Amino acid sequence: DLVEVDAVLHEAHDRVRVAADARQIDVQVAAQRGLRVFGDLELLVTAVANLLANAVNYSEAGTRVGVGARQVGDAVEIAVTDQGQGIPVGEQERIFERFYRVDAARSRATGGTGLGLAIVKHICANHGGEVTVWSEEGRGSTFTMRLPVAVDQTADDLAADPEPGVAAAARGESP
Ligand code: ATP
Ligand code: MG
Numbered sequence: 001d002l003v004e005v006d007a008v009l010h011e012a013h014d015r016v017r018v019a020a021d022a023r024q025i026d027v028q029v030a031a032q033r034g035l036r037v038f039g040d041l042e043l044l045v046t047a048v049a050n051l052l053a054n055a056v057n058y059s060e061a062g063t064r065v066g067v068g069a070r071q072v073g074d075a076v077e078i079a080v081t082d083q084g085q086g087i088p089v090g091e092q093e094r095i096f097e098r099f100y101r102v103d104a105a106r107s108r109a110t111g112g113t114g115l116g117l118a119i120v121k122h123i124c125a126n127h128g129g130e131v132t133v134w135s136e137e138g139r140g141s142t143f144t145m146r147l148p149v150a151v152d153q154t155a156d157d158l159a160a161d162p163e164p165g166v167a168a169a170a171r172g173e174s175p
Contacts, residue, residue: 059084
């Protein structure tokens with residue numbers, strides 16, 4: 001299915017709203033308009049919501065979390081940024097493994113199982129994309145999902161049609 005990225009971001013935000021409010025974390029959503037990817041709406045919402053849940057859980061009260069989407073070349077980049085505790089460089093590969101948590105004692109307080117990022121990784125792979133992390137301890141983290149952008153094939157085909165009337169119509173001009 002063609003999925004509107006804007007809708008994915010807002011739906012994911014809705015799912016973490018209660019948790020974010022409880023911790024007085026302000027979540028800001030910013031998506032470039034009209035971005036689409038091919039895939040499953042529910043799975044994509046789950047992936048972004050998992051990243052947002054982590055951003056909220058591993059940050060101090062009163063900090064800010066942002067989620068944004070933009071097109072970079074042939075890809076849609078969905079980035080979730082927090083001002084939280086960050087992740088040591090040596091652990092940044094392993095956090096995508098099932099059940100892996102950076103600091104078991106510290107993480108236990110947040111009650112997770114260590115599956116969230118493994119699920120995000122699978123969903124991205126199943127959509128022909130990937131997820132990466134940038135993080136600095138004490139400063140925060142940014143998780144970026146990179147998915148192939150869906151081009152509107154019908155409009156492209158029409159615009160490329162050599163027949164003048166058809167091409168003009170595709171450009172929205174009257175004959
Ligand atoms: P679950 O998501 O299954 O409830 P979880 O949050 O522990 O549990 P993951 O989402 O897979 O599992 O994250 C794995 C670990 O990576 C976390 O336990 C935490 O230590 C670290 N982590 C993930 N996201 C962040 C973040 N934004 N800031 C700091 N640490 C993070
Ligand atoms: Mg998690």
